[in-house]
Amino acid sequence: RFLGAEAGKPYDFHRWEKGLTRLRSEYKGAGFLTVHLTDAVERCEPSSDLLCPVVTVEEGRRYDVRWEGVSAFTPDRLAEGTGLRADEEISEGALVHDLRERLVAFYRGRGYLRFDADVTVEKPNADRTPLVVSVVEGKRGYVKDVRIEGNRGLSEKTFHGQVTTKGRGVFHWITDSGHYSDEEWNDDMNAIVGLYQKSGYARMKILGVDDVWDDRGGIVKTIRTEEGPRYRVREIVFKGNDHSLRTGLLGLMRNKEGAYLDYPGAEADQEAVAKNYRDSGYLDVRVESEVIFDENASAALRFAIVEGPRYRLGNTVVRGTLLTEAEAILRENPIAPGGTAGEKDLLRFQQAVYATGLYKSVRVQRVKRPEEGVLDLVFEVEETLFFEVEFGGGWGTDTGFRGLLGAKEKNLDGLGRSVSAQAIVSQKEQKFIGDLREPWIFGNRWKWEGGLTGFYDKAERVSFDLRQVSIVASITRKVFERSSVSLQYELSRDEVSNVAPGAVLSPEDQGYATIAAVRALAALDFRDNPFNPKKGALLSGSAEVATLPLGSSVDYWKLSGQSSFYFAVLRHSTIVLSGRAGTARAFGGTQEVPIQKRFFLGGRTTVRGFKEDTLGAKAADGTPTGGDMMVNLNTELRVPLRGELIGAVFVDAGSVWFARNTVGGFDLRKTSGLGLRYLTPVGPIGLDYGWKLDQREGETAAEWHFTVGAVF
Template sequence: MTRHLLQTLTLCGLLLASGMAWAPTYVIEDIEIEGLERITAGTTLTYLPVQVGDVFDDARSPEVIRALFQTGFFSDVEVARRGDVLVVIVQERPAINDIRFSGNRDIPTDALTDALQGVGLQRGRVFNRTILDRIENELRQQYLARGRYNVQIDIEITELPRNRVDVEITIAEGQVARIREVNVVGNETFDDRALTRRFESGVPRWWAFLSRRDHYSRQKLSGDLEQLRSHYLDEGFLNFDIDSTQVTLTPDRKDIYITINIDEGEQYRIGSVDLAGDLIVPAEELRELIEVQPGEVFSRREVVESAERISRRLTTDGFAFANVNPIPEVDEDTREIALTFFVDPGPRVYVRRISITGNSRTLETVYRRELRQMEGAWFNGDQVDRSRVRVQRLPFVERVNIETRRVAGSDDEVDLEIAVVERMSGALSLGAGFSQNQGLLLTGSLTQDNFLGSGNRVSISLSRSDVSQLVNFSVLNPHYTIHGASRGFSVFYQELDAEEADISRFATNRLGANVTYGIPLSEFGTVTIRPQLEDVEIVTVASTPGEILDFIDREGDRYNLFSTEVSYTHDTRDSVIFAASGRRHRVGAELVLPGSDLQYYRLNYSGQEIFKLSDTYSLSLSAGVGYGDGYGGTDGLPFFEHYFGGGIRSVRGFKDNSLGPRDSNDEPFGGSFRTTGSVELYFPLPFAADNDAVRMSSFVDAGQVFERVSDFEPDELRVSAGLAMTWMSPVGPLTLSYGVPLREKSGDETQSVQFLLGAAF
């Protein structure tokens, strides 16, 4: 009996279970979504794997739930039925209202925000608590890569109305782990110092008090390893390999020791150098462009540079897409490399069209007259680069970019697209400044460097200082002729109080006008001719020295002077401001012509050679000589045209205008002969090498002023040395120098700190 009852109950249970599994299907007449707050019903329906009209039963419920969970929008999903209506009940995840950081100083907030976007956390996105660990891990990795191993990160979630949350991330960055030692293991040819001295990671130099070189960074170390590899490849070690790199952290997480294990391999030399391929340029000419020679140590850098020079040479003949591939054949027995430069010039191309964009204020002809690459001519890489430099040097151009594009469907045509970004070419400005030489300086000017879009310059300026007052009106047409000759006019009036400049006690009033012609003789050489008419008046005071009074007794105190200045300038500098390479030499002669109240002349030379030592260092050698004398009925160079020396623009470390002869009042009187020279090493501001607005230098200056050339004595030259900095600030230039006299004599006026400060407002 009992057994029969159990069988009956079991059968009923099976029937009941089978009845539930086999619940009747139905056709969906409608779909309702319940629980939505921010997400629209239409958006949710697009994610459902079913739609109105489909046949549905309970077996498809997991499919619906899984599809909605995969969207990440919902924390809970249920499926129900109301008649033939499918009811989906959801609970939305909260939305991120705001993400706030505090305590982060080493890494900017923008960088941290970008990092969190990579793991799906940003404003407006759905917040999922399961990613909190990923958030903390991502932020921690950002700090570990910067050597901050003690970073502490605390994340707090604040719930807000309307199913929103704020994410507050508090960071205790901790101290950066310091690099105490960098060891290279396995190096036999070079010592550790030779290999690591250019590393960005390492122990700072003893004098670099603010250096961050000992701050560990994974990115910096990766760059150092690549620099190490390049060093060995440039020294002929073709099989050089970095076996491993160990970064060891001390238990207190404050100090780091880096060990780099290397295998130098064998050193290889150049066995032979050949040229192959289509040598459209004579092989002898191309060989002169190859730096590596048989017998020399193999250098990857020199090989690459040689290939680039050959390719560059081919572009000057129209082969814009030439390919030069250096192919090495290595002899392992002799450890020699047979190097072949395979030349594939490709098709010769010419420039079909040159288009200029961005010239919203300037006539197109203003830019086209600066171009050296012409339409319809063979492509010439040197001329394209020179065109870019000439356009870039226009005062109303902020930057320029030239792109070479192939013409579709043609193998021998290219188009040049020149995109310029123009700066405001007109300015009404007031200025204020201060210099140790001139005191307080006030200026005002109305200048238009691109008058009516013509490229002409029109300017009227006024300035006033303790030393001088100046009014000047000038007009310059830089392309007066189609061949590039310039012409300009200038009218000026100047009052100069020499006593305020700490020189002899007198004043001058000068009214004049001139016209200037600039005639280009070559791409880098220009002759300038400037005839000038000037009225000069000398004003004396009770303490004016006898030398000046004697001159006035002989020549009078007012002179009409007609002069002509002729000069030649050769300028190949790569930039007008902060030049890193090139030269500038200027030779000039100024002659006050017969028929003037005075007759005299002045001869001047200034020269500068700048050698680029590396990407950041340049060496400048400069010198200047000036000489003047009278002729005809004028005895000697007039005192108001004397040369002076000393100061930030001459021999630094000595007071402005203090060098040279003195008058009977023991005030600087200047002379007819001046010579100066300088050696200067330019380098970037430490810890801000990428700041193009600042440059520093160490210098040695020498110079002196003599009454006559015959008075010149090398022992009389004054010498100084020191440091200088020039900052092109947004409000004006700041030049600062600290000079220490190395050779001085009794009576010299020294001045260690000298500066010139200007500001526009």
């Protein structure tokens, strides 16, 4: 019943493992807290294809858990919170210790800073063994202040900037200040020691921590320190560096002669020297470091180096390819034939092979020939599935219901050439895309990816409808892990219809137009996480020009860019600052930038106090016309609430206008609001409510926006 295995049915490994977990949980729920399961899956008979799974159960003692002194939580909540009935196994010897440690962490993490517990195993009674858990919960408290004594060398401000445990502030319900965690406190103690040792106090000690409580449960924690002498680096000595100059090695190090000793940095310096040698082909290098302290508060750093042979790349053997060619791996090699086989380049080689998306595992065996100074490589790969199907659906305030269906073949010719098709359909837009990708359009020396993409797009905008058929030829190069540059040529046939009368500013704003444009794009992503970033930056920009010599019936140029910066603040919160701007101009025989190429603002990703594309320049009848100038600013504070739920407070501002319009020019509109985000593996689901800070006659006071994916 628990194992989920039935005679005569196929053996399912995952179902079997889940069954073992259920069986273990049932035993622990019945009091067998130290139960041990051993399973084996063998053939029923040597010549048979039938399997006979066997589970051996060692029940151990049956415990009767008795809770004493518990009032803040129910016994079931404590059993769940301490993992008493969890599916992992625990030995008899570790039961008492682990249970107490988990109880302490559970209570103190919830503010019971004076909590203590005693866990004892009493003599068996009948068929059960009493496990008595006596607790002293104490009063729920908080950290009122954190202080330091004995800090002559480092300021109080420097100290407070190093620790994450903070005294409770006015906005503690947002910042989580005053919260105590054993894990964070231990990290703070290590951080303080590390800070001192980096500043020259190599023998600094923490003598103890004094806790003083007040009547309201506030605790003042005072850290007593003994700094000891502050050491300077007298000299740095290298021995065995036959193929590296001393000046070059000194440039790699955190420690400098004459500066205060960075004691933990000595180990980092040792690794920096070793890494430099390995990256230069000395793969067997050994580096040992020693810090010698003098009586006059000075120190010497000595590094003993055994370089070993310098390797150059020999043969590269590929194994495991069935549907791909060996060339798909070999062309990723950044090392020239017979070139130096440095650690950094070898790792780049392996990562580049995995990044092709053709293999789900890439293992590299290094075969060294030290006498010859040659390194041979054996690549063992396991190919992935090359055909993918994707589908999805959702709803947004700007699109209504929408759905996605796509398919992709990633390996047309054994060398990673791919073809894909995708349909994205919503209540306001229908888009169909076909795409062909060639990984090495100019050969593996330049590493540009070539693309040929066809689009069909039918969309309803605020002021017009657009039907577009286009083809885009592009070359793209990856410059960092999540950054790229791209050059494109697009030829499209646009039909603009149902244009609001006030939005028609030139003949190009309605009817048919052929647009041929060249475009340059760049995207630099330095965020720590693309789905839920807490620090880093995202920078992007584009420039395009359409003109008659390219095959276009309209002439214009357009520039736009966006920058978003992410800062971790208030323990676990994040501030996001984002700005975007753009300009466009018509030239030649074109009177105005075509309406489908103008800038529009308003909506869930720009200024959230307005509906989609309704902010900015308007005709006399109130119809949004778009503009040839745009600026958009966003500030957002994101605060974790519970689990994957995040609260947000934001201020947005933006303006769209025509540069040559002296009457209705730049007009910065401002909105503010609140939002909720729920994090999912594919990005956040968000709900925002933005209200206008400068509401005008005829405008709504606020707008709701629902979105799937990052706002910015």
